[in-house]
């Protein structure tokens with residue numbers, strides 16, 4: 447069952463997808479991969495997670511939904527268009543220009559995975575939704591030469607999730623404290639919530655700088 451957050455991520459991916467292949471790195475439930483497999487949007491969907499337990503649970507659902515008819519091949523359950531791999535995202539090599547999702551993981555894990563990726567990274571689009579350390583992620587992206595395509599926020603009940611679409615082929619700069627996200631008046635509630643959260647830690651000198659920067663958008 448897709449949550450509001452996952453439905454919004456899917457919409458963003460549909461809007462910005464490039465290439466023939468889709469990777470959901472740190473997929474856990476494989477729900478996004480299952481959606482794109484059913485939609486036939488990509489010629490190949492890869493679901494990757496380091497947790498064997500998570501993939502076993504996902505695999506049982508995929509079997510019930512008749513998406514897998516094969517006998518499991520070791521731990522790598524494959525059919526021609528949907529592949530579930532038990533591995534760490536940082537060990538991946540992209541075969542082709544692709545669209546990649548990294549969502550629901552910490553900012554440091556996300557940047558470690560991005561750093562480790564090799565292959566057709568330069569030509570791919572990344573949809574990123576770290577659940578913390580947003581400044582660290584944006585700074586890392588800027589340093590590595592990524593450019594900003596879209597920056598938004600998804601609300602699911604009382605929770606907010608930042609989402610960045612980035613590519614190495616894009617030139618728009620990535621500001622460490624955010625840019626497009628704050629220019630969108632639909633994100634005002636999140637902006638106020640974010641400033642309030644930062645104000646709870648007044649001893650952090652960077653928080654004071656971020657709050658000062660954000661004032662121009664309020």
Ligand SMILES: C[S@@+](CC[C@H](N)C(=O)[O-])C[C@H]1O[C@@H](n2cnc3c(N)ncnc32)[C@H](O)[C@@H]1O
Pocket residue numbers: 471472473474475494495496497500533534535536548549550551555559
């Ligand atoms: C909270 S779930 C997020 C699931 C999904 N991406 C989402 O947004 O709903 C986090 C998942 O990240 C996986 N994970 C964490 N670090 C990883 C890594 N380095 N490589 C692959 N998977 C990882 C965990 O095993 C877990 O299943």
